[in-house]
Amino acid sequence: MSEVRIPWWPLFGVVAVVHLVLLAADASPWDSITKCLAAPLLIGWVLTSGAPRILALALLFCLGGDFFLELDGLFLAGMGSFALAHVCFITWFVRHGAVERLRANPLLVVGLAVAAVAIVVSVWSGIDDPVVRAVLPFYALLLSGTAATALVTERLAGVGAVLFLVSDALIALTVFDRVGTTAVTHVAIMVLYLGAIALLTLGGARLAPPARALAPEPA
Template identity: 30%
Template sequence: MPKTFTPYLVLCAVHLVLLETGPDWSITATKALLMPLLALGVVLAARRARPEPLETPWLLLAAIGLSWAGDVALSFPGMFVVGLGAFLLAHVAYISVFVRMPGGRRRPPAWTLVYVVWFAGFIALLGPHTGALLVPVALYGLVLGLMATFAAAHGRVMAIGGALFVVSDSVLGLGRFLPGYEFAPLGFDLHDLTVMGTYLAAQLLISLGVLAALRAAARSSRAPGRPVGATAP
């Protein structure tokens, strides 16, 4: 892992501890700094790689920036729809990253059909309790599942990142919409820790996977006798 992500990892650890110890203002403040530090790590790592195509790192940064907007919005009461919209656009940006990456037209593995089952269960379980938000929540779930499916086409690291994003948002949705969720086994005392832990890991793994693919493509394009932009067989 590039050392450029060390500040992000340190702040992730601090934020996760604060989720259990407070105070609330420190949780909000550290959450607002997480995605900027991830973006900084991406920028510094991408500068070394000189990746092709050049627009891919910018799309990755756009996805991280939209995620930051969603983080900030969800930190305040009454901003759920704004946060949902920001994350919806973030997932669209991630999908754009995946299809523009070297080998971006790969077919997702067969196991990603599990996301079809997940989406059906997601709507069946939460749909009756979403009220006027049914359509936006369903649209969000569809785009989230597509993002995870496209991510899985680029290897294990990104597949795990996409899956963790689904886990994070699924737990968040349960806490938001499912009646009686707070009385479920575990309480769910670890709700916030689970949501943020899986989310932060997902963002990091996706970023690392994209950067690794771009570095590999850059090395291949600079190899003797190989045309610029060509990929390894």
């Protein structure tokens, strides 16, 4: 019997488009359901394609973030789950020499650190919860850390990480009442986010396992 091949990427594309349409139409709860189907499809591709399992773990935490953010009162849980996803992404890029490359690109580090500070400062006065105030700077640094390590390691992943940074910055601006919460902003956030996880997955999967990547080439 021939092996059944699941078209993970076409399914991801279909789910992404359907989700965006439902989101624009404010078709609850179907928009939330389709949102939470996106990451599992990428996890399926990672697990069946031989891609690094750490990417599947990162996407699992993204799924947790997607789920928690759809539920009232679980904003911090969602932020925490996404924070763990960024730890996974950063770990993968660091294993491929990101720290050494960043030492040679100090302006990139400074620029992304400034971006993290700018995100926090722009929403600071709108944050009422002291716990959110305490953890937001660390989350912003993780966002910038993913962007920095990805940009110097793999081009597609770097673009994805920047999209993630912009998407989450827009979320912060809407959640803390710095920009209007409209269908357009919701759709923009999700276009950026879906592109982010897709490119981080593709770019991360293009990197060889560290042991193989660092092994000397045969003479």
